[in-house]
Amino acid sequence: MARGRAPGYDTQREDILARAAELFATQGYPGTSMNEVAKACGVSKPALYHYVRDKSQLLAEIATSHVTRLQTVVNEVTALQLKPEACLRQLIERFVEEYAGARHAHRVLTEDVKFLDPQDQTRVLSVQRKVVTAFAQAVAQARPELVEASLNKPLAMLLFGMMNWMFTWLQPAGKLSHAEMAPVVADLFLGGLGAVRLDPVSPPPTRRTRPATKTLSTGDKK
Structure with a gap:
């Protein structure tokens, strides 16, 4: 009789995938060893192989899980049966926010x-x-005339160029969050620079300055 999985197996496995994704994202897949993954997970190397076959399986499962989640987001938005522009906006905003919650897996x-x-x-x-x-x-649904010009897919690729590489400059602890930038990306793609609204973006924090010195007026002594 095959031995059953120990309680918490699935949770531990998910943690291993998350830790491995972080290591791959920060120091590269080739530069990460299974020893480092095991250490980051707080398990021995033999114990690590109880959950995954090898490093290539880790990479495959991280990538597969992330891209499958993105397909699920597409399905969820499509099921809402929104009007074309609203659907496209929802897709953009959902993807930007999805990337925020899976930034390591997305980078991988x-x-x-x-x-x-x-x-x-x-x-x-x-x-x-x-x-x-x-x-x-x-x-194409938002702008049907783009299909005849064969521009709908190139425009979609340009959109992914904006969204996919935000992790290179938009830091989690920065002044702007993915949630704040999501509608900005949608505005920019759908309407151009002039359509970007300032209201979704939080104003930068007020800088603390030294107390102002008294301005000399005509009657003040120097």
Whole structure:
């Protein structure tokens, strides 16, 4: 009889994937060893292999899980049956916020797919293409004339260029959050620079300055 999984197995496995994603994102997939993953997870290396076969499986599961979640977001938004522009805006805002909650996995997906085994790479890229196609269709529904000009997919790719690389400059502890930037990205894509509204963005914190010295008037003594 096969031995059953210990209580907490799934939770521990999810923690291992999250820790591995953080390591891959911060120091690169090739530069991360299974010893480092085990240490970060607080388990021995033999115990780590109880949860995953090898480092390539870690990478495949991180990438697959993230891209599958993105496909789920597309399905959820599509199910709302919104008007075309509202649907596209919802897709943009949901994706930006999704990236915020999975920034390590997202960085792994964008930078380390090339290290996947061919079969895993094909599977992940297949789901990615479906996500891009969904955005291209949303663009086409908002602007049907773009289809004849073959511009709906290139515009969708430009949109992903804005969203996908926000992690390189938008820091979690920065002045702006992903939630604040999500409607800005939607405004910019849908209406251009002139359509960007200032209200979703929190004003920068007031800088503390030294007490102002008294300004000399005509009657003041120097």
